Amino acid sequence: MTDLVSHRFDAIGTRWSIDTSLPLDASLVEAVADRVERFDRDWSRFRPDSLVARIASTAGRTILPDDAPGLLDVYRRLYAATDGAVSPLVGRTLSDWGYDEHYSLVPAPRISSVPSWDDAISWHGRSIETFRPVTLDVGAAGKGYLADILSALLSRAGVDEHTVDGSGDIVHRAPRALRVALEHPRDATKAIGIVDLSTGAIGASASNRRVWRGAHHILDAVTGRPASAVIASWAIAATGIEADGLATALIVGDPSRLAEHFDFEWVRMLADGTIERSAGFTGQIFAHQTVADRISAHRAAAHEGAA
Template sequence: MGAAPAPWRFEAIGTTWEITTAEPLDEAARHTVRAVIDGFDQEWSRFRPDSVVSALARTGGAVPAPADAGPMLDAFAALGEATGGAVNPLVGASLDALGYDAAYTLHDRGPLAAPAAWRDVLTWRGGSLALAEPAVIDVGALGKGRLVDLVLDVVRRAAAGDVVVDAGGDLAVRGRPERVGLEHPFDPRRAIGVWEVTDAALCASAINRRSWPSATGGTLHHVLDARTGQPVRTVAATWAVAADAMTADAVATALFFDGGPRLARAWGVEWVRMTTDGGVEWSPGCRAELFR
């Protein structure tokens, strides 16, 4: 029996991708994967001046809705309701104000709350994506998970057998089970447990992944409460397992807030989260192996 092919590793959307298949992907399939990632980025990246959301941020108005607008923004509506408005797709200007902007200035200008009535500003029905006024859409709460699902679809059409699509720790698995370490948010050399994932997706979020100094002392990070424009201070890391990566990614974000466990239960998602005081919580019946 021959050795399994080496994973295909590449950089895209600011992270390292690793795609593992039973047989090597041919160049046509790789080209399609790259095209899917670039197409998604050109529509949804607030870091690209040529993207759809960057154009809307400058002028407002309406454009033909990207194919992913409905699934993602419908999920955002559910996230916003579950978290009392803490999750909001118009949080982009809040991230910019804290320095996590298109130029990565990391220059903290102070907190800026996102528009609370965001659904009056942003609409996505009737084949158009529209902003009643200029605003910065940021789909980071679930967008990478959505893209993992899109790439998985391409890979599964091109390659039979076991598949793992891993985008910087947000991954989807089909076929053979994959054991995934749950990285300790305060010490990346350690894990707080292991989760075996089979025919499902695991997504994680942590306050140590994208952090920078505050102008007033201390540290800022990318997980914001849209109601205040301030980083979350009570939860350090979250992990969620669901049938698809967008759902897992969405719940991993929701778990930074009080309504997250309730949404996870409604969506049938297992989860683990670690609080900033070192405590660990998990969903009833969670199958992760947590170290004590």
């Protein structure tokens, strides 16, 4: 797409853009706004009038919106592939850490543990039964899923070539590849690499966003604490929900386990600056030490020592 036109808006706590070759007509702009509002009203844990807020208030059975089965499928696979480290049940624990509806950013004296899936809920398609009041949080994959939903809405309206960007979680549908920079998690003016995204999606996750008083918004649901070993990750997949969810999972999970459940490529940066990437990643990594570099250096040093 050349000479792109951007439709920009704020949604679910971040900045969005939809890039197309022609401006969206007024009815389509309204349809996008309506669909975003519906998604937020259903899934936001920051709104007192949301479905998530109602579920959190009491245990029982609730009929979920028609987009729920897609969320269930991806979350259940992420939960299994990370041994519970990625979970939609982290909402209460995130609130205790200070990432609550008031954005207090002040951790509570006691941090609630994240309940296990089968002990807390039974979720089948559009029906969820909670055995106790629980606060759902779909932030691990929600931006990517909303990008998918908006992409499908555009396609149904005849806008087949488009890019939906939710602040780094991107769904791209166009013949020409989109060049995406991988932002350095410790310096937003730099990139650690680039990737050319063909039709598909890329998700990004980093612990330098939404940071406060020694905490951040990416929790390991097993420990109930902010993740620390991995500080940034990127996942490339067919859909936005998978790319977004996998980027989160790469912060707390084992890539080889994730590859048993999903088809994707990935890059991630560890806390010591080491960069790991999948064997099939075709982008460019800049002058940073990767795991492969470390292995080569170690072998060279061993060879010199043996000579």
